[in-house]
Amino acid sequence: MIFEILDRGREHATSGAALCDFFECDLRTITAQIERERLAGAPICATTNGNRPGYYLAADEKELKDYCDALQHRAGRIFRTRQALLTAQPIKEDPADGTDALNIPTRPADPAPNYSDQIQALVKKTAQALAPAAAPE
Numbered sequence: 001m002i003f004e005i006l007d008r009g010r011e012h013a014t015s016g017a018a019l020c021d022f023f024e025c026d027l028r029t030i031t032a033q034i035e036r037e038r039l040a041g042a043p044i045c046a047t048t049n050g051n052r053p054g055y056y057l058a059a060d061e062k063e064l065k066d067y068c069d070a071l072q073h074r075a076g077r078i079f080r081t082r083q084a085l086l087t088a089q090p091i092k093e094d095p096a097d098g099t100d101a102l103n104i105p106t107r108p109a110d111p112a113p114n115y116s117d118q119i120q121a122l123v124k125k126t127a128q129a130l131a132p133a134a135a136p137e
Contacts, residue, residue: 002033003042006057010047013054 005022006014019030034055038044043058045067058064 001037001042002030002055003037003044003057006044006055008057009059010045010050010056010063011052013047013050013052013056015052015054019055 002019002023016027016030020027023030034044034046043064044055045058045064046055047053058067
């Protein structure tokens with residue numbers, strides 16, 4: 001379980017990437033497991049701020065409350081955004097030019113050009129420029 005390997009305190013947060021390496025799985029699996037453990041009562045917190053973003057165990061009651069307050073604030077922002085979207089009017093397409101009222105294309109763009117030959121030539125040229133010069137004889 002993830003709970004068992006996390007350190008206490010935000011300053012000791014473990015990154016999602018480090019957890020993925022440790023458990024040899026992807027981040028989606030890690031976040032799903034953390035959610036299961038939280039729902040079972042594990043005080044797993046997360047931070048995206050500071051020098052050590054990642055997951056940690058709350059060191060004390062205040063740290064847990066601070067994290068819960070941050071979750072509440074985030075939930076409020078998500079709810080307000082949801083409410084705004086539910087009351088938004090659908091944006092109509094202008095059939096004349098294939099854009100909507102915000103001038104965002106509504107039709108698929110032409111396929112992107114294939115630049116693989118140019119990229120390979122640039123990589124080769126860069127490698128040659130970075131290669132150490134041959135020693136004079």
